Amino acid sequence: MKTDYKTYKILTNQHLIIEVYNGDFYIEDVIALKTKLFQDINYKPDYNIIMDLRxxxxxxxxxEILEYIQFATKNIKSISNRKIAFLTSKPKEVVIGILFSKLNKKLPVTLDVFSTLGASFSFLNFNDETSRTDIINEIKLLKKSL
Known part of the structure; x- marks a missing residue:
């Protein structure tokens, strides 16, 4: 498990969590990030999520997807109705996102896979230019920090 190739930022004004992953990573990395996120004082279970996997x-x-779903189910108090946008550029991640959404019957989330930020913004209902610009800038900063 690598520890320096994943990070997140909570944007309270947009009710959004941005997660950025870089390099090779494993289910343990996702669980570790989510565990840290759930403990963050600014975390809200109903905030939508952009997972940038590009x-x-x-x-x-x-x-392991089933293992993650078990982890999430055990932490169901930390999860509420929300949308998750998987942002990816690789076919394998598209398949994983689709598989996750098919296996994920117990969690109150709607997940979709996108190859562009614009499409993920539409899915998450970020239609104003200011919000989009703020999110793009935060993603850039997060990527620089990795």
Whole structure:
């Protein structure tokens, strides 16, 4: 498990959590980030999420997706109705996102996979230019920090 290739930022004004993953990562990395996120004082279970996976390589199997869903189910108080936008540039991550959304019947989330920020903004209903610019700038800062 690598520890320096994942980070997040909570944007309270936009009711949004941005997660950025970089390089190779595993299910343990996702669980570690979510555990830290759930403990953040600014965390709100109903905030939507952008998971930016464009510079990441997932090393996650179907069984591990089920393991993550079990983890999330055990932490269901930390999860509320929300949308998750998987932002990716690789076919494997598209498949993982689709598989996650199919296996994820117990969680109150709607997940979709996108290859552009614009499409993820539409999915998450960020239609004003100011919000979009703020989010793009935060993603850039997060990527620089990795």
């Amino acid at each position: 510079n990441a390589t997932w090393n996650i199997s179907e069984e």
